[in-house]
Amino acid sequence: xxxxxxxxxxxxxxxxxxxxxxxxxxxxxxxxxxxxxxxxxxxxxxxxxxxxxxxxxxxxxxxxxxxxxxxxxxxxxxxxxxxxxxxxxxxxxxxxxxxxxxxxxxxxxxxxxxxxxxxxxxxxxxxxxxxxxxxxxxxxxxxxxxxxxxxxxxxxxxxxxxxxxxxxxxxxxxxxxxxxxxxxxxxxxxxxxxxxxxxxxxxxxxxxxxxxxxxxxxxxxxxxxxxxxxxxxxxxxxxxxxxxxxxxxxxxxxxxxxxxxxxxxxxxxxxxxxxxxxxxxxxxxxxxxxxxxxxxxxxxxxxxxxxxxxxxxxxxxxxxxxxxxxxxxxxxxxxxxxxxxxxxxxxxxxxxxxxxxxxxxxxxxxxxxxxxxxxxxxxxxxxxxxxxxxxxxxxxxxxxxxxxxxxxxxxxxxxxxxxxxxxxxxxxxxxxxxxxxxxxxxxxxxxxxxxxxxxxxxxxxxxxxxxxxxxxxxxxx
Numbered sequence: 001x002x003x004x005x006x007x008x009x010x011x012x013x014x015x016x017x018x019x020x021x022x023x024x025x026x027x028x029x030x031x032x033x034x035x036x037x038x039x040x041x042x043x044x045x046x047x048x049x050x051x052x053x054x055x056x057x058x059x060x061x062x063x064x065x066x067x068x069x070x071x072x073x074x075x076x077x078x079x080x081x082x083x084x085x086x087x088x089x090x091x092x093x094x095x096x097x098x099x100x101x102x103x104x105x106x107x108x109x110x111x112x113x114x115x116x117x118x119x120x121x122x123x124x125x126x127x128x129x130x131x132x133x134x135x136x137x138x139x140x141x142x143x144x145x146x147x148x149x150x151x152x153x154x155x156x157x158x159x160x161x162x163x164x165x166x167x168x169x170x171x172x173x174x175x176x177x178x179x180x181x182x183x184x185x186x187x188x189x190x191x192x193x194x195x196x197x198x199x200x201x202x203x204x205x206x207x208x209x210x211x212x213x214x215x216x217x218x219x220x221x222x223x224x225x226x227x228x229x230x231x232x233x234x235x236x237x238x239x240x241x242x243x244x245x246x247x248x249x250x251x252x253x254x255x256x257x258x259x260x261x262x263x264x265x266x267x268x269x270x271x272x273x274x275x276x277x278x279x280x281x282x283x284x285x286x287x288x289x290x291x292x293x294x295x296x297x298x299x300x301x302x303x304x305x306x307x308x309x310x311x312x313x314x315x316x317x318x319x320x321x322x323x324x325x326x327x328x329x330x331x332x333x334x335x336x337x338x339x340x341x342x343x344x345x346x347x348x349x350x351x352x353x354x355x356x357x358x359x360x361x362x363x364x365x366x367x368x369x370x371x372x373x374x375x376x377x378x379x380x381x382x383x384x385x386x387x388x389x390x391x392x393x394x395x396x397x398x399x400x401x402x403x404x405x406x407x408x409x410x411x412x413x414x415x416x417x418x419x420x421x422x423x424x425x426x427x428x429x430x431x432x433x434x435x436x437x438x439x440x441x442x443x444x445x446x447x448x449x450x451x452x453x454x455x456x457x458x459x460x461x462x463x464x465x466x467x468x469x470x471x472x473x474x475x476x477x
Contacts, residue, residue, distance in 0.1 A: 004202040006238065008231045009209070010166055011114075011158035014173065015151050016183045017121065017191040018061045023148035024120040025052030025095060025278075032189050036143040044120075044148035046091030051277050054079070058150035059102070059281060061182040062118050063291035065152055066103030068176055068298055069113050076282055077102045079118075079275040087142050088123040095120050096153075098272040102281070109172050109322075112157040123147035146190075152182070158197065158208070163227035167220045168322070170194060175299050175324040187218045194223055198230050200238060209234075210244040214251050215261060221358075226251035229258055302327060310334075310342040316350065325360040326353060332368035333375075340372055340379070348375045351389070355396060365399035366392070374402040386459040387411040413460050420453070420461060424469045427452040439474050446470060 022029055026043035042050035066073050080098040096119035106113035123144040154173070160166045174185045174192060185192040193216050199209035214230055217223045229251060234244050248261045297305075303321035306312040312320075320327040326349060333345045348371055352361050374391055377383045383391065383406050394405045406412055427449050428435045434445035446467060453466045470476075 006200040006235060007203045008161055008227075009158045009199050009201055009211075010160035010162075010227060011197040012154075012156045012160065012166060012170070013195040013197070014154045014156075014170070015121070015193045015195075016065075016154065016177060016185065018058050018150040018152055019181070019183050020055055020057045020061070020150050022055060024055050024058055024118070024150040026050075026148055028148065030149060031145065034145055036141070036145060039145040040147070044090075045144060052095060052275075054278055054281065055150055058118060058152075060287065060291055060294075061150075061180075062102045062116065062152055063283070063287060064180050064182055064294055065154070065177070066106065066116055067291055067295060068180055069103065069106035069108050069116065069154075071103035071106035071113060071116060073283060073288070074100055074102055074104065076100065076280050078280045079278045080272045081275050082119075083271045084269075086122070087140070088125050088147065090123070090144065090147065094122065095275055095278070100280075108176065109169055111159050111169050114155040114157050116152055116154050119151050119153060121146050121149035121151050158199075163224040163231070166196065166227055167224040170220060170223065172299060172322040175322055178324055179296055179298060181296070187220075190218060193218050196223065196227055196230075198227060198234070199244070200231065200234050209238075210246050212244065212246065213248045214258075215248055217251065222251065222253045225253060225256070226258075229256055233258055299324075306342075312343055312346055316343065316346040319350065320346070325362065329361040329368055333372045336369040336372035337376055340375055344375050344379065345372065348392075352392065352396075355392070364396060366395045367399075370395060370400075370402055377402055377406065381413055381462070382406065383411055384413045384460060384462050386454070387413060390459070410458070411460060413462060420457075420465060420469055421473070423453050423456050423461070424449070424466060424473060427456070428470070428473060435474070438470070438476070441476075 020030065023039075023044055026041050028039045028041050028044055031039050043052055063073060065071075077097065078100045079095050081093040082096045082098070083093040085092055097117035101115045101117035103113075103116035106116070123142050124146045125140055125142055127140045156169075160169065174187075177183050177185050177192070183191055187193070195216065196214045197211045198214065199211035201207055201209045212230060212234070214226050217226050230249065237244055245263075247263050250259050250261050251257075252259070299321040303317045306317035306320060307314060320330050330346060330349045333349060334340060334342055337345075349361065352364070352366055352371060356364060374383075374388055374395070377391075378385060378388045382403075387406070388402075390409070390411060391402050391405045394400065394409070395402065430452065431445075431449060434448055437445050438449070449470055450463055450466045453461050454463070
């Protein structure tokens with residue numbers, strides 16, 4: 001493939017911790033941040049003679065996920081033992097699903113789903129020099145609190161083509177899961193973790209290159225950066241005539257480096273066999289009805305409602321529907337002022353979001369009510385767009401009411417012929433050459449004149465009104 005134009009082929013495996021009261025196969029309560037090894041029992045510790053019992057609520061949540069993703073739900077689903085040996089796996093195997101998963105197929109947005117299955121989470125290893133909690137250069141301890149937590153693993157088809165597309169789709173998935181209420185999808189706490197399978201192939205072909213897997217990335221920013229770094233690493237290898245090795249990799253966001261963890265396992269390496277201590281899950285009509293009745297308005301339906309009922313642009317509707325935090329803030333802005341045009345409200349929410357780096361609008365000092373008030377000040381011509389953006393900067397820094405900031409900073413709009421006409425006349429007189437060009441029909445210099453007026457009014461004039469006055473004073477039609 002060296003020398004050929006290459007494209008990435010990306011598939012995602014997402015592990016979602018389900019918001020149940022107890023673990024997947026025992027009665028231990030879930031709890032993030034509890035003292036190590038205080039949420040354990042003989043079942044989740046894998047002690048001899050302990051028998052698992054499947055968590056009915058986890059199965060209910062799995063059915064809800066499958067319905068939201070338009071998957072085919074299995075009438076009968078089974079659990080298997082996935083055998084591998086690692087310190088965080090006390091039984092020497094993980095109870096998961098193999099050839100009869102709960103959900104098969106499906107679609108979300110523009111990406112097809114391969115399968116959704118249920119399993120238990122592993123425990124958590126804390127290493128010296130990483131957690132800062134252990135003395136000694138080469139010490140590790142295991143916290144079994146997380147072991148046995150119910151997981152839904154969502155596997156996509158390899159249809160993503162860029163890091164940006166993967167990040168956008170994952171945001172849609174997180175919004176969908178949060179809307180369903182099946183998980184808090186808190187990436188910082190590990191409730192949503194993502195592995196990415198990445199390969200390159202010549203553009204226009206269907207063949208798949210050798211894939212690698214980036215493991216356990218827990219923020220959208222790291223996922224996008226990790227995928228970009230691995231795509232570039234594979235591209236450099238191929239361009240150099242070297243081969244890509246199938247392996248599991250780790251991306252370090254601090255150094256932007258990628259290191260090998262282990263050779264990539266195949267299904268046969270895990271020696272799957274049916275879990276003898278758990279009966280098959282038989283999905284009844286009552287279970288399906290309960291899951292269906294629990295479904296809320298999902299992002300796709302929210303997007304259609306924004307377009308059909310609020311007349312939002314397609315871009316605004318999709319942006320908000322795919323990001324629940326933005327949509328909730330937008331709804332609150334509209335609720336604060338029923339007279340506000342929804343698209344105007346959407347534009348100001350987008351403006352606010354564009355000025356934030358890592359936080360959501362509701363975490364900033366700008367409230368929905370104050371943003372609605374700012375939009376109303378613009379609509380009433382109390383302040384123009386430029387002045388309003390200055391007000392927004394002040395609100396982001398210090399909070400406060402927009403009307404008070406406008407008054408305190410002297411940002412009221414300069415409008416009306418009586419007030420603006422002398423300023424326009426002075427700008428034309430100060431630029432005689434540009435004025436003659438305008439009189440001759442060359443309108444290119446008008447931006448300079450408008451800019452001069454805006455400078456003299458500290459950005460408080462309305463650009464359209466200034467343009468109209470220029471044409472009027474020069475006798476242009």
